[in-house]
Amino acid sequence: MGRFHFFHFLSLLLLSTAEIGFCGSDSCKPSYCRKDGPVIRFPYRIKDSQPPYCGYPGFDVSCQDGNTLIHIPSVNGDVVVADIDYMEERMNIIADPHSKDCIWRLLYRGVNFSASPFVFDSFENFTFISCSKTRDASGFMYADNIPCLGDSEHEVFVLAATRTVDTMEVSCKSMKTIAMPLSYPDIFIIHLRWDVPGCKKCKSKGRECGFKNQSSSDIICFDNHGKGLKMKYEIIGASIGSFLLLITIAAGVKVSYSWKLNRKLDLENEIKVEKFLEGYKSLKPTRYSYADLKKMTDQFKEKIGQGGYGSVFKGKLPNGTVVAIKILQTFGGDGAEFINEVGTIGRIHHVNVVRLLGFCVDRLKRALIYEFMPNESLEKFIFSKSTDNFLGWEKLQGIAIGVARGIEYLHQGCDQRILHFDIKPHNILLDQNFNPKISDFGLAKLCSKGQSVVSMRAARGTMGYIAPEVYSRNFGNVSYKSDVYSFGMLLLEMVGGRKNIDVTVDKTSQVYFPEWIYKRLCQGEDMGLNFAANEDSTIARRLTIVALWCIQWYPADRPSMTTVVQMLEGNVETLTMPSNPFATTTSGNLNLEDPQVAKLSTISE
Known part of the structure; x- marks a missing residue:
């Protein structure tokens, strides 16, 4: 209905510019308190802004701070209107548990709306529970706190009677169960109906x-979407108005079609995700509702990360396990990254791959629940300017070997080969013992082990870590060797302690660190790094040589991750310097007839 009223509003606006006069007032035209708020039209009217004849008695609303408020005598105060459905004659109001005029007190006592034109829409049983503030609330993951019902010593929770509390503390007691006009999980929305004779x-x-x-x-029915007003206009005005009206109709049809198409796509994407999850039931991890996430995170209280994917919050599962919950910004998305993440990491069990413990799909709300990594990401330590955050060369070598083993497992240890496509310090998490774990599989792709190369419709990954062939097919074919390249760039950043491409470096010769350090190694010069002992220099040299092998321009010249692990664990004296990986970048275009480029064949995506 909202689309038609918006269309009608545009029609009236255009007709008025064509000097069409109305026998009557246009003060009753649809309005709202803010653009994304509920549309206000008969039987509602905005009090003190529209004449009394614009609305039916008892349906007066007011605007405050952009909110749409309506006064309900039984509540003895104004409540916020969430939305209005004119076709179903239903209004939803917000039951704010923090409000000083808390409607929950009335709900607890059994309020009725006999003095207003509204009646409750539907009922569901809810249980009120009182708990001492000194208790451990970890068992109340499925209960919502109602602050206005508590006191200095007790908190009051409410939960759907069909749900069970995992643990009932001795300091908690059930108060009573009441049928209320709420529905789980949106228990802060009250559904009301009206009936205008x-x-x-x-x-x-x-x-x-x-x-x-x-x-x-007297109530009568109007054509023209509620505006039964006779129009007097001149012939010229009518012609202009008709022309503008046709334009408006065309625009309205286009908007309506676009809205329907977008909604259809949203529904198709929801079905796509649900079909995927239907075949995923037998596997771990556990599926949770969005309301569950709010309890786990105490209403998303502690934010521990932020990125283009969304936000990460610290939480706790009902069994007390501390977790990191990543809320994905996927509204309107097709769910591809979510399916990638759950479909790959959800069935992987390796010491160097982060463990997915749960996920949430609640309409378009999606989230991923991981084991909590107290030391956050590798990025925090290798790019820090504080010497206190330097991990030491032995620990850096251990982290490098752990990441290499994790990638090797993805390439060789699973039923299908998993290509990560976003290996970088930010996606390497560290547990309490600084053991590395690969995370973020939103861009991952799967292929059979017999297929070494994949094709892609568009580049994926993070600039600075993307292999040349990923963003331009002129450089060769995309394969598992693309992850090897990203790992090599990560190794060089671990050695240099800064981004490989650093525009803040004073000396222009050091702007691109990989090429700079390659030249120093070839010329037998010191790498310009600080070492506490000769062993540190040996480790740094090993990591650098392995990294330079990994970032070779041609994918076929890069080693596999199995070979990389052997190089990192073997004798540094046996390592040889690779050919110059930067020569091609200054010698013009690649020779696509080179047999090295053609060695890997492409498969369909």
Whole structure:
């Protein structure tokens, strides 16, 4: 209905510019308190802004701070209107548990709306629980706190009677169960219905209702979407108005079609995700609702990370396990990254791959629940300017070997080969013992082990870590060797302690660190790094040589991750310097007839 009223509003606006005069007032036109708020039209009116004949008695609303408020006598105060459905004649109001005029007190006592034109829409049983503030609340993951019902020593929770609390503390007791006009999980929304005599017959005819005229209390049905006003206009004005009206109709049809198409895509994407999850039931991890996430995170209280994917919050599962919950910004998305993440990491069990413990799909709300990594990401330590954050060369070598083993497992240890496509310090998490774990599989792709190369419709990954062939097929074919390249860039950043491409470096010769350090190694010069002992220099040299092998321009010249692990664990004296990986970048275009480029064949995506 909202689309038609928006269309009608545009029609009136355009017609008025064509000097079309109305026999009557346009002060009753649809309005709102803010653009994304509920549309206000008969039987509602904005008090003190629209004349009394614009609305039915008892349906006066007011605007405050962009909110739409309505006064309900039984509540003895104003409540916030969430939305209004004119077709179903239903209004939803917000039951704010923090409000000083808390409607929950009335709900607890059993309020009715006999003094207002509204009645409760539907009921569901909810249980009130009182707990001492000194208790451990970890067992109340499925209960919502109602602060306005508590006191200095107790908190009051409410939960759907169909749900069970995992643990009932001795300091908690059940108060009573009440049928309330709420529905789980949106228990802070109250559903109300109204009935204006005479309006139902209008709705049945596809028309809208209103007063016959300004001085009448009789309800009649209107055409033209609620504006049954006679128009007087001149012939020229009518022609201009008709032309503008046709433009408006065309625009309205386009907007309507676009809205329907987007909604259809949203529904298709929801079905796509649900079908994927249907075949995923037998596997771990556990599926949670969005309301569950709010309890786990104490209403998303502690934010521990932020990125283009969304936000990460610290939480706790019902069994007490501390977790990191990543809320994905996927509204309107097709769910591809979510399916990638759950479909790959959800069935992987390796010491160097982060463990996915749960996920949430609640309409378009999606989230991933991981084991909590107290030392956050590798990025925090290798790019820190504080010497206190330096991990030491032995620990850096251990981290490098752990990441290499994790990638090797993805390439060789699973039923299908998993290509990560986003290996970088930010996606390497560290546990309490600084053991590395690969995370973020939103860009991952799967292929069979017999297929070494994949094709892609668009580049994926993070600039600075993307292999040349990923963003331009002129450089060769995309394969598991693309992850090897990203790992090599990560190794060089671990050695240099800064981004490989650093525009803040004073000496232009050091702007691109990989090429700079390659030249120093070839010329037998010191790498310009600080070492506490000769062993540190040996480790740094090993990591650098392995990294330079990994970032070779041609994918076929890069080693596999199995070979990389052997190089990192073997004798540094046996390592040889690779050919210059930067020569091609200054010698013009690649020779696509080179047999090294053609060695890997492409498969369909």
